[in-house]
Amino acid sequence: MASLSIRSVSKAFGANKVLDDVSAEIGTGAFVTLLGPSGCGKTTLLRIIAGLVEADGGEILMDDTNVTRLEARRRGIGMVFQSHALFPHMTVLENVGFGLRMRGVPRQERDRLASEALALVHLRDFGRRYPQQLSGGQQQRVAIARAVVFKPRVLLMDEPFGALDRKLREALQIELRRMTRELGITTIFVTHDQGEALILSDRIALMQAGRLVQIGTPAEVFRQPQTRFAAEFMGVENFFAAQILGSDADGTALACGAARLLSRVQAKLPAGGGIAVGIRAEDIALSDDAHPVNGTSGEVRDVVYHGNTWTISVSSAMGEIVCTTQAGAAANPPANPGETVQLAWRPDAVLVIPDP
Amino acid sequence: MQRLLTRLAVALTLSFILAPILIVIATAFGEASYVQFPPTGLTLKWFAAAARRPEFQSAGWTSLWLAASSTAIATPFALAAAIGLVRGRFRGRDAIQTFLTSPMIVPGIVISLALLVTSAALGVRSDLRLLGAHVLLTLPYLTRSLIASLLRSDTLIEDAAYTLGASRLQTFLIVTLPGLYEGLLAGMLFALIISFDNVSISLFLASAKSNTLPLAVLSYVEFNYDPSIAALSTVLIVVSIASALVLERAVGLRAALGK
Numbered sequence: 309m310a311s312l313s314i315r316s317v318s319k320a321f322g323a324n325k326v327l328d329d330v331s332a333e334i335g336t337g338a339f340v341t342l343l344g345p346s347g348c349g350k351t352t353l354l355r356i357i358a359g360l361v362e363a364d365g366g367e368i369l370m371d372d373t374n375v376t377r378l379e380a381r382r383r384g385i386g387m388v389f390q391s392h393a394l395f396p397h398m399t400v401l402e403n404v405g406f407g408l409r410m411r412g413v414p415r416q417e418r419d420r421l422a423s424e425a426l427a428l429v430h431l432r433d434f435g436r437r438y439p440q441q442l443s444g445g446q447q448q449r450v451a452i453a454r455a456v457v458f459k460p461r462v463l464l465m466d467e468p469f470g471a472l473d474r475k476l477r478e479a480l481q482i483e484l485r486r487m488t489r490e491l492g493i494t495t496i497f498v499t500h501d502q503g504e505a506l507i508l509s510d511r512i513a514l515m516q517a518g519r520l521v522q523i524g525t526p527a528e529v530f531r532q533p534q535t536r537f538a539a540e541f542m543g544v545e546n547f548f549a550a551q552i553l554g555s556d557a558d559g560t561a562l563a564c565g566a567a568r569l570l571s572r573v574q575a576k577l578p579a580g581g582g583i584a585v586g587i588r589a590e591d592i593a594l595s596d597d598a599h600p601v602n603g604t605s606g607e608v609r610d611v612v613y614h615g616n617t618w619t620i621s622v623s624s625a626m627g628e629i630v631c632t633t634q635a636g637a638a639a640n641p642p643a644n645p646g647e648t649v650q651l652a653w654r655p656d657a658v659l660v661i662p663d664p
Numbered sequence: 665m666q667r668l669l670t671r672l673a674v675a676l677t678l679s680f681i682l683a684p685i686l687i688v689i690a691t692a693f694g695e696a697s698y699v700q701f702p703p704t705g706l707t708l709k710w711f712a713a714a715a716r717r718p719e720f721q722s723a724g725w726t727s728l729w730l731a732a733s734s735t736a737i738a739t740p741f742a743l744a745a746a747i748g749l750v751r752g753r754f755r756g757r758d759a760i761q762t763f764l765t766s767p768m769i770v771p772g773i774v775i776s777l778a779l780l781v782t783s784a785a786l787g788v789r790s791d792l793r794l795l796g797a798h799v800l801l802t803l804p805y806l807t808r809s810l811i812a813s814l815l816r817s818d819t820l821i822e823d824a825a826y827t828l829g830a831s832r833l834q835t836f837l838i839v840t841l842p843g844l845y846e847g848l849l850a851g852m853l854f855a856l857i858i859s860f861d862n863v864s865i866s867l868f869l870a871s872a873k874s875n876t877l878p879l880a881v882l883s884y885v886e887f888n889y890d891p892s893i894a895a896l897s898t899v900l901i902v903v904s905i906a907s908a909l910v911l912e913r914a915v916g917l918r919a920a921l922g923k
Contacts, residue, residue: 360823380826387827393820398844410829453826464827 317366344515387453401435591657723880734798734826813847
């Protein structure tokens with residue numbers, strides 16, 4: 309197990325700048341997710357940490373030792389790839405034992421350790437099969453066993469569950485979480501799925517166009533996105549331009565056009581500054597209260613049924629607002645197009661986004 | 665009705681391709697001392713006669729030796745070229761690839777003449793120049809087949825091997841090479857057949873000492889027209905079909921042709 313420092317790493321492929329001065333500190337045993345849309349540079353960063361791609365600038369340190377110039381094979385890093393990348397002509401046991409074989413571990417010891425690693429991913433009896441005789445989920449579990457069997461100092465995972473269906477993905481996420489915490493292994497996990505990042509991570513590093521835009525605990529990134537991009541990526545649908553009227557320990561008063569909003573978030577910004585306000589659709593409710601603390605009224609444009617929820621689009625004085633309400637057992641829509649409704653939300657649902 | 669017509673067309677096409685070959689095979693078993701169709705009688709004496717002829721014996725060994733050694737020499741070069749062309753990123757990559765496969769496109773007679781003139785100017789020994797020419801002949805088939813295998817192979821498994829502690833050489837030998845086995849086998853079989861079957865290049869470059877089997881057959885037919893030639897052809901056909909079957913069994917012809 310090792311801690312990892314990423315210091316000012318940059319990388320360009322031709323004129324295309326893929327990573328732009330990325331820095332992060334990852335503590336021993338932490339599970340960190342690199343989250344971002346495709347093409348944001350997260351996979352390239354992972355490959356630079358693994359030593360498979362050379363950075364143009366910057367340094368990678370493991371336990372304060374500079375490994376920037378070290379070959380991939382000498383870094384002691386385990387890696388799991390999206391397309392499992394198992395060796396097709398080797399049995400499962402030989403695949404898992406490969407890292408040990410390269411380290412000169414004798415055959416018997418190697419097979420014993422490989423079997424133990426297979427047991428860890430519930431595939432003890434599959435050692436003599438070939439990879440193509442396994443299902444996609446089983447193949448990926450073999451790939452995980454192969455990456456952890458030699459006790460790597462850091463485990464890297466590049467969208468390992470991206471090709472699997474949702475149910476299998478969720479089962480493997482829970483399993484992986486248990487396993488990495490049990491082994492106490494420093495893990496960096498790449499994904500574009502915010503739900504996956506929230507479930508797995510101790511910390512989430514959100515990336516956009518080659519830059520690290522925010523790093524924090526899942527709750528921090530979810531409740532306090534610092535940029536409009538971060539908020540959008542974490543599933544915030546409604547954004548409004550706003551001015552800070554005043555801020556104290558209890559929260560922040562905001563002006564959004566003619567409307568007045570109250571947020572629980574302390575803005576830590578001077579009054580008069582222009583910011584953005586974000587509100588999740590599920591935090592906005594239809595209300596009977598004509599004058600809520602936070603709210604507005606408007607005309608219903610569209611109502612869509614999603615099974616568990618209804619999505620209602622409302623045209624209000626603050627702009628277009630989307631809200632979702634639980635459908636429950638009721639078959640009737642909570643509102644109809646053309647109807648005028650009152651919307652309300654609690655102060656802790658109002659996200660203050662300093663960088664709109 | 666339409667199905668019947670389709671079947672008829674298929675039958676006609678197949679017989680157009682196969683009939684001459686079948687006729688040659690049939691005549692090999694005839695009693696007559698000239699090539700006769702339909703043959704009369706049934707005998708194996710022409711196979712024995714062909715096997716006894718010293719010019720066929722020596723030419724047969726020459727052809728086998730030539731095919732085996734040119735393939736053996738061309739294979740490592742083709743492997744290196746294919747890896748460089750598929751995995752490498754450098755200027756002129758496409759040009760080199762086209763250039764390497766050009767002996768498949770340039771007419772054999774042109775290559776033969778070019779090699780004859782060049783080797784005469786350089787004073788290359790006649791057996792060596794024939795071997796060199798056959799290496800050149802087989803190289804594109806091997807390269808093409810290996811390029812196809814390499815394009816199919818997953819580069820991520822090489823990355824995986826590096827992260828697991830393998831050196832570049834170990835990765836190549838333990839991870840990449842076993843995946844190329846199909847392409848390698850197919851390419852080598854093709855190379856053997858192409859070399860063994862070649863007339864035009866050998867015609868220009870072979871000496872009296874290094875006569876190949878197709879040349880021996882050609883010069884024999886100029887003066888004799890007995891069924892021993894048909895018997896020899898029959899043996900060659902059987903060997904060709906056998907190798908095609910081996911190829912199909914081992915890797916599938918589709919993979920072998922690089923499709």
